[in-house]
Amino acid sequence: MLISFITFIAMQPNIEQLKATYKNLPSDKLINLAISEAASLRPEAFEILKTEIKSRGLDNDITNGIDAQFIDTTSLAFDDYVLLIRSQPCPVCNSAKQPLNAVVIGTVKSFILLTRYKRKLMIACPTCLQQANQKGTSTTALLGWWGLPWGIIRSAQALTGNMKANKKIRANEPSDTLIAFIKTNIGVIEGVRTNQQSLQLMLDSVNKR
Numbered sequence: 001m002l003i004s005f006i007t008f009i010a011m012q013p014n015i016e017q018l019k020a021t022y023k024n025l026p027s028d029k030l031i032n033l034a035i036s037e038a039a040s041l042r043p044e045a046f047e048i049l050k051t052e053i054k055s056r057g058l059d060n061d062i063t064n065g066i067d068a069q070f071i072d073t074t075s076l077a078f079d080d081y082v083l084l085i086r087s088q089p090c091p092v093c094n095s096a097k098q099p100l101n102a103v104v105i106g107t108v109k110s111f112i113l114l115t116r117y118k119r120k121l122m123i124a125c126p127t128c129l130q131q132a133n134q135k136g137t138s139t140t141a142l143l144g145w146w147g148l149p150w151g152i153i154r155s156a157q158a159l160t161g162n163m164k165a166n167k168k169i170r171a172n173e174p175s176d177t178l179i180a181f182i183k184t185n186i187g188v189i190e191g192v193r194t195n196q197q198s199l200q201l202m203l204d205s206v207n208k209r
């Protein structure tokens with residue numbers, strides 16, 4: 001049934017007819033089509049399918065799933081996205097000598113009852129990551145402990161987290177944080193990957209968040 005439906009779409013390039021066809025499909029068929037066949041659809045058909053799924057309020061995850069599937073078959077493999085991001089010049093120091101990585105750096109500042117725990121995602125070369133990590137650690141060591149009881153608890157958490165981050169920076173393998181970042185933002189990366197300036201802007205804006 002699904003195959004004959006695809007053939008039907010291939011034979012009917014008319015956008016209005018396509019819209020009507022998707023509208024008349026029951027939701028389960030629509031989801032099935034989206035998940036199993038999205039990659040073989042023409043781009044216009046794919047967009048109409050996405051619009052119909054959204055207008056019915058079907059799960060956002062399905063749309064994201066289609067995006068990922070679509071990218072897998074028509075674009076770079078996931079490892080190539082990792083290589084692409086890692087080979088960019090460092091958004092902090094502009095050096096392209098070392099592959100980039102990402103870690104979350106914790107900083108705690110306290111004042112009596114007030115404790116502020118900031119966890120910041122950073123993408124940069126190992127040298128810049130290490131400097132930022134060191135800064136987060138010394139700020140926490142100096143200013144984190146003075147709140148009760150959260151200053152002490154959060155400071156311990158931040159210092160442990162930063163120690164783990166430091167190990168990841170030294171290991172020089174792509175960190176879990178970097179992999180997760182690329183997975184979440186693969187649509188955006190795909191959109192800007194041929195434009196060096198936009199790629200730099202994206203990485204820079206991550207560090208400024």
Ligand SMILES: [Zn+2]
Nearest residue numbers: 090093125128
């Ligand atoms: Zn750097």
